[in-house]
Amino acid sequence: MKIRTGALVLSMLCSALFTAGAIAADEPARDKLLNGGAFGDFRSNLSEHGVDIGLRLSEYGQRVTTGGRDQNTEFGGTMDYRINLDGAKLFGSWDGFSINIHARTRWGKDVNADVGNLALQNTGLLQPAPGDYDGTAVTGFTVSQYLPFFGGLANVTVGKIDVLDAVGFFFDWADGGQEGFWNVNSLVTALPWFGGVQGLSLDGGWFVTVNEKYKQGESGILVLGTQDVSTTSSDFHDSFDDGAWVAAFHRFFWEMDEKMGYLMVFGGYSTREQKSNDPHDFVVVPGQGIENDEEENPWDIALYLYQGFWEAPGNPDRKAHFVIGGTMGPDNPQFAEWNLFAQVEAYGLMDSRPADRMGIGMWYNGLSDNFTDLVEPVADLRDLWGVELYYNFEIEKWLHVTPDIQYIQNEWDDDDNALVLGTRVVVDF
Numbered sequence: 001m002k003i004r005t006g007a008l009v010l011s012m013l014c015s016a017l018f019t020a021g022a023i024a025a026d027e028p029a030r031d032k033l034l035n036g037g038a039f040g041d042f043r044s045n046l047s048e049h050g051v052d053i054g055l056r057l058s059e060y061g062q063r064v065t066t067g068g069r070d071q072n073t074e075f076g077g078t079m080d081y082r083i084n085l086d087g088a089k090l091f092g093s094w095d096g097f098s099i100n101i102h103a104r105t106r107w108g109k110d111v112n113a114d115v116g117n118l119a120l121q122n123t124g125l126l127q128p129a130p131g132d133y134d135g136t137a138v139t140g141f142t143v144s145q146y147l148p149f150f151g152g153l154a155n156v157t158v159g160k161i162d163v164l165d166a167v168g169f170f171f172d173w174a175d176g177g178q179e180g181f182w183n184v185n186s187l188v189t190a191l192p193w194f195g196g197v198q199g200l201s202l203d204g205g206w207f208v209t210v211n212e213k214y215k216q217g218e219s220g221i222l223v224l225g226t227q228d229v230s231t232t233s234s235d236f237h238d239s240f241d242d243g244a245w246v247a248a249f250h251r252f253f254w255e256m257d258e259k260m261g262y263l264m265v266f267g268g269y270s271t272r273e274q275k276s277n278d279p280h281d282f283v284v285v286p287g288q289g290i291e292n293d294e295e296e297n298p299w300d301i302a303l304y305l306y307q308g309f310w311e312a313p314g315n316p317d318r319k320a321h322f323v324i325g326g327t328m329g330p331d332n333p334q335f336a337e338w339n340l341f342a343q344v345e346a347y348g349l350m351d352s353r354p355a356d357r358m359g360i361g362m363w364y365n366g367l368s369d370n371f372t373d374l375v376e377p378v379a380d381l382r383d384l385w386g387v388e389l390y391y392n393f394e395i396e397k398w399l400h401v402t403p404d405i406q407y408i409q410n411e412w413d414d415d416d417n418a419l420v421l422g423t424r425v426v427v428d429f
Helices: 005-025 027-035 038-048 087-091 163-170 191-195 236-240 369-375
Strands: 051-066 073-086 097-108 135-147 154-162 201-210 217-225 244-256 259-270 283-285 289-291 299-312 315-328 336-347 357-367 384-396 399-409 418-428
Touching: 038 051, 073 087, 087 097, 135 163, 135 201, 154 163, 163 201, 163 217, 191 299, 191 315, 191 336, 201 236, 201 244, 217 236, 244 299, 357 369
Parallel strands: none
Antiparallel strands: 051 073, 051 418, 073 097, 097 135, 135 154, 154 201, 201 217, 217 244, 244 259, 259 299, 283 289, 299 315, 315 336, 336 357, 357 384, 384 399, 399 418
């Protein structure tokens, strides 16, 4: 039975508002949720000694109201468990050292197959695995050290890298689809990179210098394995058996009207050879069928232009920025050759709602001509584009409700454009 669009948004919103109102009115219940009673005291004591525990519940409801592959409503959610071990507090003298563990539980379903397989309309449900995955996995386990040179602003991180966390480390507006935009394509120039990066948990590490004034990564190099370890574990070196993905970046900072801006250049190359997607490289071998012995290495170059353009007097947390980004790569062996996106976000735009967040974004993905020609005998594909608008209401500091609207042209040439409505509820414990 189909659920009406209004019922989807209204039921989740009313549920969140009712819960928030009840807890806010009931101080003991509120304290119990936020501080956890004895567990809260125990967690505070751990934090004082260098062990920080973070718990976040995220629930998503989305409906494809028109167009796409199918009209459908699905609900799913995640529970994030984070543990950070602070070396300075634990050992008294190991400044800059930390161990970070991130585990996720995922349940329910997403509407990715209903919208279009390459639309990536819900970042928050991609980990530990998309689709109908139900289960728990450690998606990140890293050891990090800030080094004494470069003014103490150089970072080395090694381990099992949660790619969504890494994106949030390098781009502070990208938060794994839990606070801002939902769609991957609204957050970063993503789709062309899937040719070289296959999976959302990868073994590896990075070396990054941090700009002292702006507290953001200024230059860096990343080396990651090419085998997805999101829901599995393996020896670290085994992840590099098929090659490595190597990337480097640099940000050129400036100020405009005392507001930070930068141009970021980001390039990546995979030593893992992949089968060519050029139709001319597929040959019929009598008695053996169709074979393809040609292999290519994927690479990409991305540019990001960021500029803050508004800040409330006396409150730097109330601000607005825009980002324009794009990626180019070869049409062989990658299925997506280029991408463009633009977004505008505002934090606390209204005096009466200083902790709310809102944004509008647009994106376009150009598929490889080789890839579309290759699959043309069985499917007619086209470039993808989309528009997204969200508003994140802070009901309480620990409770956020975010309605979201997306209008998407998927990769299937015969499909109508999809209108996707959703509501996200996030609770921090």
